[in-house]
Amino acid sequence: MSGSRTAPADVGHIACIGAGVIGGGWVAHFLARGYRVTAWDPAPDASEKLHRLVDLAWPALTELGLAEGADRNNLTVAETLENAVADADFVQESAPEDLELKRDLLARIDAATPVDVVISSSTSGFTMTEMQERCTTPQRLVVGHPFNPPYLIPLVEVVGGEGTEESAVRWASEFFEVAGKSVITMDREVPGFIANRLQEAIWREALHMVANGEATVEQIDTSITEGPGLRWPLFGPCLTFHLAGGEGGMAHMLDHFGPSLKAPWTRLEAPELTGELRDRMVSGCEQAADGRDNAELVAQRDSAVIAVMRAMQQLKEAG
Structure with a gap:
């Protein structure tokens, strides 16, 4: 599956599904690192809140140092999930901590995202094994667990589920490092992570x-x-x-x-x-x-x- 996967260093477009505090923090981080970001969230006021969050985070990100090409105008808010992930090189999901919601949402993301693209979940408590059971291609799903605020705190914990290929875990860890994160690649699933x-x-x-x-x-x-x-x-x-x-x-x-x-x-x-x-x-x-x-x-x-x-x-x- 990973044969035509975009190299971590060549990722240019990221889809962020869920734009609350964590999802919005991811959006701000990726924008500051120079990526194009397309976000989607079902809330009717999601776009307005997301732009406020990015604006609130931008002074701190500017203080830390923006990457070449970093621009808040590189953010697009899609009308549908399918549009958001259609040409993404990487997907970060940050929906609320509800297992049934996560299972259904990740299955939707899996069905709509190009087959070689790695999909990461920001879950803070569920295992990927629990969440990936309804996905058609579970082998490319990983947990990418950040810490609030994701645009500022470097740590992200990466781990796959029983259905995840090791190549997807390696790819995600390398991508997060390229994207400016400090990465712990976990040896096994642990409820709640480390x-x-x-x-x-x-x-x-x-x-x-x-x-x-x-x-x-x-x-x-x-x-x-x-x-x-x-x-x-x-x-x-x-x-x-x-x-x-x-x-x-x-x-x-x-x-x-x-x-x-x-x-x-x-x-x-x-x-x-x-x-x-x-x-x-x-x-x-x-x-x-x-x-x-x-x-x-x-x-x-x-x-x-x-x-x-x-x-x-x-x-x-x-x-």
């Missing part, structure tokens, strides 16, 4: 602490931004704990602190999302926002992430 499993553990513990009155939203966020989060841009949790072991490294860390793993410090089962817990989380975030609207928060987040990314790049180049 990064989501880790951040979900923190999220569940945070909900438990709020539900039990042990910490506020502000305290929880500060505990990360002023604590472990400062160490993680350069070294992840494993190397961080390796350093915690001193000269003995991870071996000393595990031998010395291993018994504490049995201490009841964490509760990985999710707490019941009661109305009271929901309200406390919402009000806590409103207090933390301190009157800033979404556009202000996005601009501040993007500026901070860019500063961290630039500092990390300088460290890598120096070292």
